[in-house]
Amino acid sequence: MMNSTDSERMSVQLSTVLERRFLFSEETLNIKRKATVIRECISSSGEIGVIHTGSYGEGCDQKGSDTDFMFVDKNVVVMYPDQRIPRYLANKTILYIREAVDGGPGYVHLEVGQLTGIVTHKLYDSLVIVNNKTFISSDMYREQCAKSQVPTMGMEFATNGPSTTCSALRNEFDIVNCFPCYIWSREAEEWLTRPRLYGWPDQTLIEKIVKSGCHMVPVGDKCSNDTFLQWRISFAAAEKCLVHSFSYVQVKVYALLKYFLKQIKKTLKETIGDDDILCSYFMKTVMFYAIEDTTEIFWQDKNIFYCFWFCFNILIGWVRAGFCPNYFIPANNMFKRKVHGLHQQMLLCILEHCHQKKWLCLSLGNFFKPSIWEDLCDTNLSRPLSEQERLLHRHHAMFEALIHSPYNFHRRDIKAFDLLSVSKSDFDEVYTYFGAMCNLRCIASELISEDVLNSRDISSNKNRYTNLRKCRYWISPNALMGTDVMHLATFHFMTGNFIKCLEICRQVRKLVSCYNGGFPLSLYSTLQQHYLCHRPGGGSIEILQILCKIYINVIALSHIDVSLSHLCLEMSMKSTFLYIPPLPYVLFLNFLCYHELGNTSGRDEALRNLIQVQHDKYQGGQLYWITNTLLGICYQILGDFHMAIRAYLESAQSKSPYRYFNPAIDRIAIVYLCMYASQLYPNTM
Structure with a gap:
């Protein structure tokens, strides 16, 4: 049995573990919240x-x-x-x-x-x-x-x-x-x-x-x-x-309640047959009533377990009574549908069993591994975060927010420019700058008309040359953002500068090979590796410099973006975006450039690499149907119609997201028409 001093010491350690596991720092939490606010402002039409x-x-x-x-x-x-x-x-x-x-x-x-x-x-x-x-x-x-x-x-x-x-x-x-x-x-x-x-x-x-x-x-x-x-x-x-x-300590207690719920979900499923008999909304409701009924001084790091225990007792009381009052309309019993009769008694038995364990209730379950109790026993994990670790988590939160930036960042929208002009914090400045540069790229794309793109001899037309130069300048700031440089590479290919396009593809090849879905852990590992070689800074300029080196995301193309004519069928779907994983897109551009330059060895190497990436866990055809389509286009360019049909068929059969926008069946029909035409007019194909 712990005395009050030991319990307070353990509570402080618990606070540190919760910070390490779920929150990282109060500043990181505020960045995530601010990102949602800005995202809502920009996303709302x-x-x-x-x-x-x-x-x-x-x-x-x-x-x-x-x-x-x-x-x-x-x-x-x-x-x-x-x-x-x-x-x-x-x-x-x-x-x-x-x-x-x-x-x-x-x-x-x-x-x-x-x-x-x-x-x-x-x-x-x-x-x-x-x-x-x-x-x-x-x-x-x-x-x-x-x-x-x-x-x-x-x-x-x-x-x-x-x-x-x-x-x-x-x-x-x-x-x-x-x-x-x-x-x-x-x-x-x-x-x-x-x-x-x-x-x-x-x-x-x-x-x-x-x-x-x-x-x-x-x-x-x-x-x-x-x-x-x-x-x-x-x-x-x-x-x-x-x-x-909520105060930072209250957020930690909220996180602990949600952690506890997920740890006992399996027990609820196996015992009651319904793991949703308790949900996170109930935990949030518990928090509202608990904070309303306690003084602010109660919510301290040294009291974190007491705070959790106070909330836990509220929950047990509600289950015992079979009544969970909605916070805004208390007459609305949110337990009415599920928590009654035998299920109520079984749920109460489970919670009381956990209650008897006191601190050891944090050792239950295996949804999160290791458990918080195991982390508490690890002296390394219960130590406070260092300043460098806090900075690392802060940058990680920023970059994760950018990866999940709103669709309007990739459309012509002046909201990002307005927000940039009134930005105050480093995060505000970086986030809105990123959005503004994406918008600038979209504005530039609209300058390029079809007749400009289809003209290789732009030097004979001063207006066309001026527009193209302006477009390149406006795309360039966004091209500094890691894999977003592929928009500039596309521009160079479409204006006949194949050497420059290949140069950009070589520069970004290593970066795009690291893409694995933009998941938080992989992004965190990328940041860690970068900081091993570079001392991190905290200002917006330093953050942007890091972003230029490690930002990786899918290539999101809207109908107003500069896009390859080879993808005209896919880009005809004006109501959505075409999402292309970065490595297949780089390899596809390599293939096209070498083909235009007559470099068969470079073209064939790009094709072999594109074939290999079809089965990539994060960028292959099982997640992105467009990866199969790009391979099919390459085969079609080479005149290998049977292999093109095979690639398009795999694309059409993909169960990946956005598959309803996949025109692979239309591409197969076009290939069959080409095959039929080649048989009718063999000397003209």
């Missing part, structure tokens, strides 16, 4: 707002965490029927909140008040007339959203609660399509006036949350007999604001 929710949006993601988004239809506004429609909403579709008779607290019906402005097909196809009134069916809307994601993103989506879920490139993400309600929900008015003895959340934060309103998400009360018209009131945006207000 005039019609659709984007909110990052869940662990990812909170900056508290761990192994196994999903990436959650809310897509907010800003052409729709939800309000109460006794409210007057403001003049500025005259061109919006208005939905009125109506009571859901058979639904529990926090569930409503949405009646159409006015249907004007831009009305999406998925909303229009979800209209239902009941007693001469028009409602929106949540079930129909959710299914329509899942169907609409296929042509937009080229992947299969399955509905899961209010969200549509998709797995892509070893990542899983959930998208919730919702409607905004710009006023605070009347069902949650108690939250506004609730007594708060310890001042959390403070009045400023409450006012900020209330001003942001809430959202309506398409899912009904699963304990209800009729969910067809029911919508749930979502406070996800408010919850993210609350989590962002």
